[in-house]
Amino acid sequence: MESKISVKNLDFFYGSNQALYDISLEIPEREVIAFIGPSGCGKSTFLRTLNRMNDTIAIARVDGSVVIDGRNIYAPGTDVVALRRKVGMVFQKSNPFPKSIFENVAYGIRINGIHSNKADLEERVEKALRNAALWDEVKDRLNSSAFGLSGGQQQRLCIARALAVQPEVVLMDEPASALDPIATQKIEELVVELKRDYTIVIVTHNMQQAARVSDRTAFFMLGKLVEFNPTQKMFTNPDEKLTEDYITGRFG
Numbered sequence: 748m749e750s751k752i753s754v755k756n757l758d759f760f761y762g763s764n765q766a767l768y769d770i771s772l773e774i775p776e777r778e779v780i781a782f783i784g785p786s787g788c789g790k791s792t793f794l795r796t797l798n799r800m801n802d803t804i805a806i807a808r809v810d811g812s813v814v815i816d817g818r819n820i821y822a823p824g825t826d827v828v829a830l831r832r833k834v835g836m837v838f839q840k841s842n843p844f845p846k847s848i849f850e851n852v853a854y855g856i857r858i859n860g861i862h863s864n865k866a867d868l869e870e871r872v873e874k875a876l877r878n879a880a881l882w883d884e885v886k887d888r889l890n891s892s893a894f895g896l897s898g899g900q901q902q903r904l905c906i907a908r909a910l911a912v913q914p915e916v917v918l919m920d921e922p923a924s925a926l927d928p929i930a931t932q933k934i935e936e937l938v939v940e941l942k943r944d945y946t947i948v949i950v951t952h953n954m955q956q957a958a959r960v961s962d963r964t965a966f967f968m969l970g971k972l973v974e975f976n977p978t979q980k981m982f983t984n985p986d987e988k989l990t991e992d993y994i995t996g997r998f999g
Contacts, residue, residue: 751776751916751946752797757811759792759970761804766792770811770972772965779938779947781961781978783954784993789970790950794918797948798834799827815916832859835909839921841901843893843908848885851893851904852876855912871911878944879907880937899930906937910945917941919949923956935960954994958982966990 752774759767767789774780782790792801799820801807812819820830832855844851852872862868872889876882881903885896893904902922909917919938923931938947938960951957957964958978965975966987974981974990985991992998 749776750774751815752948753812753814754797755812755814757793757796757809757813759789759796759801759810760806760808762806765970767796767970772972772975774946774948775963776946777942777944778962779942779949779960781957781964782948782950782967783952783957783964784967784973785998786952788967790965790967791920793967794920794948794950795836797916797918798831798836799825800831800836802827832912833914834916834918835912835914837902837906837909837917837919837922839924841898841905841925843896843901843904846893847890848893848896848904849889852907852911855908859912861912875907875911876904878910878941879903880933880940881907897930899926899933902926902930902934903937906934910941914945916946916948919947921950921952924952931956954982966993968993 750773755771757767757770758765770793782794784790795801796809796813809821813821844854849872852875853868856862856868856871862871873882876885881900884900893901896904923934926934935956938949941947949960961978963976964978964981966973968989974985974987976986981990982994985994
């Protein structure tokens with residue numbers, strides 16, 4: 748199993764309060780990995796350690812290593828901007844910029860200087876919108892405000908924005924939790940489609956969603972990784988009784 752991300756002995760602290768304990772796991776390339784567990788179990792905090800999003804919190808501290816493509820992202824001198832271009836993030840609440848649909852996607856391409864001319868920029872925007880399964884719905888209104896889109900479309904726009912800068916890993920923090928069932932289904936279909944080209948890590952409260960979209964599932968409880976296994980095994984024959992109790996709804 749070729750690992751894209753290798754996490755070893757990771758502890759995470761908010762000030763003196765420890766939120767994650769000794770987490771080690773290997774995330775293979777081009778798979779969908781789901782993180783499940785009750786609220787407050789540390790799954791979103793852990794997700795954010797994978798592209799150093801927690802750096803924005805002054806009192807946050809990380810011990811241990813997160814190695815992506817052979818490089819520890821917590822090593823001194825790491826280019827965090829380059830890291831976040833490689834490891835994109837889609838948040839729980841869609842957060843389009845107050846700009847046109849086109850400019851939302853073009854923004855990252857522009858600031859990262861990854862286009863050569865206007866035609867190239869337009870091509871990259873179209874490709875990102877196609878990859879996010881949104882192009883056909885918005886191609887005739889690219890100059891309209893992103894806020895005119897439905898909730899599900901806004902979330903796919905944020906996915907397009909993340910894809911536009913050509914990441915290799917996409918982190919998704921409950922990307923469908925605020926969406927209706929039809930919009931949720933579109934996001935799920937999109938996730939399955941995207942793993943052909945990307946490594947996807949998704950935090951979800953929805954166990955059925957984890958079962959539908961992921962190749963492997965990690966179950967967190969009170970800041971600890973209880974179990975990490977292929978999803979089918981996890982949902983049919985978990986190694987840990989705690990996992991079974993959570994999945995069958997005995998607690999959580």
